[in-house]
Amino acid sequence: MRLPPEGDRNLLSEAAEWLVRLQYEQSGETERQAFQQWHAQSSAHAAAWQKVQQVMQALAPLQGGAGEPAQQALKTLAQDGRGASRRRNLRRLGMLLIAGPSGWLAWRQLPWRQWTADVATATGERRTETLPDGSGLTLNTGSAVNIVFSGSERRLLLVEGEILVTTHADTVAPETGKRPFVVETAHGIVEALGTRFGVRKLDQDSTRVAVFEHAVRVQPWRGAPLILKAGEQARFDRHAVAAPEPADAGSLLWQNGMLLARDQRLDAVITELARYRPGLLICDPAVAHLRVSGSISLDDTDAGLALLADSLPIRVVRRTNHWVTVLPR
Structure with a gap:
């Protein structure tokens, strides 16, 4: 069975919510009957249900942080909170299941309590x-x-x-x-x-x-x-x-995308800049003691690093876009 071009995403989301509710929540006869009615609405509904089951089978061997199985992480998320919070988690889990194993592998690196915050x-x-x-x-x-x-x-x-x-x-x-x-x-x-x-x-x-x-x-x-x-x-x-x-x-200038340094150590400035960019930003101990004064962009940290390199005896080495080191010039 193939899903029609229109409505794929909504049906998959609904199917994923049903899967999580039936597998991880205490569901009674009334809820099971409601699911059967949903499943019987059309062949597209049945196809969506088959799809999310296949995704769950693919997730089974994946391991989360600290050896936690992917299935257990999903259970924890499904049971966290109550009322609106739980419904929000179910919607997010639905989107995770739609994304499939690749989406899970990217998501599982994030702290789950942060991921489910309001x-x-x-x-x-x-x-x-x-x-x-x-x-x-x-x-x-x-x-x-x-x-x-x-x-x-x-x-x-x-x-x-x-x-x-x-x-x-x-x-x-x-x-x-x-x-x-x-x-x-x-x-x-x-x-x-x-x-x-x-x-x-x-x-x-x-x-x-x-x-x-x-x-x-x-x-x-x-x-x-x-x-x-x-x-x-x-x-x-x-x-x-x-x-x-x-x-x-x-310190409130972060609201405007700026960091104001007032005779601060370079390593402290680099540590602060690292909060605003993905990956790894490291300051070599050999230049950590250098003093920095001035305004540095938080919205464009590459420009901020270039400004530091222009004003201090340092160089910025990029091994990758997400691995940057500040070294002596």
């Missing part, structure tokens, strides 16, 4: 969203956020990367009062006190918060809270908040 950006991408309460959310490169608004609170879960939040007055006032606005990270909670602030996951061990208007309350999971005021920033882990330091307003 809002996410790719490497080098920025994105601005208006939240349900009117607050503004901007994601920097390689970032991911889940949005969990309820009748009692407004919560963002920072999965990866860096965000800038501009809170808006809450338009919903439950009996208990205004809903707090919080950003949850792996290391604790940042509660907005009517403010504009940035949160960046630095690594597995710490998060940095910078406040540009008003204040925030930082609450590590296992430590004492600390209020940061406008013009302050601090790192924190699960146990404590470090001493506040002056916040660098220039």
Whole structure:
């Protein structure tokens, strides 16, 4: 059987959703009957079902990260979340099955929690969203956020990367009062006190918060809270908040695709540029100590590297487009 030219993609997506729901979710007789009705609608529906089954058989021998079978990763994604989140995951899994083994091989290199986040950006991408309460959310490169608004609170879960939040007055006032606005990270909670602030996951061990208007309350999971005021920033882990330091307003220039270096070490600048381009960007230790001052493009990192090579005794060696090394000239 062959699928007609029109409607292939929609039918394959529907078939893939049915496959995931029947194989990985608890389905009762009602759902099985609904599937039979869908399958019997036409030969094209039956052909779509046969196609996704063939793709699943092809995926069976593939291995994911840390030895996890592809099938198990699909199961995890199908069961993650609830309601709208689960339906969104099912749609994405449907598209993955349509892409087939080659699509799976490309996708499996990504962290699955980032892939299934409510809002996410790719490497080098920025994105601005208006939240349900009117607050503004901007994601920097390689970032991911889940949005969990309820009748009692407004919560963002920072999965990866860096965000800038501009809170808006809450338009919903439950009996208990205004809903707090919080950003949850792996290391604790940042509660907005009517403010504009940035949160960046630095690594597995710490998060940095910078406040540009008003204040925030930082609450590590296992430590004492600390209020940061406008013009302050601090790192924190699960146990404590470090001493506040002056916040660098220039750090917000990433919104405009620029990196402002102020007498910084070259290796620190290269590490930052690496966040905005795919592949590997390495600074040789022999030139790591060189100092850099000036504005560098984040939207065109190749141009930024060329600018550095013009102003410093370095050369940029490209083994491939995705493997670049900064060496002594």
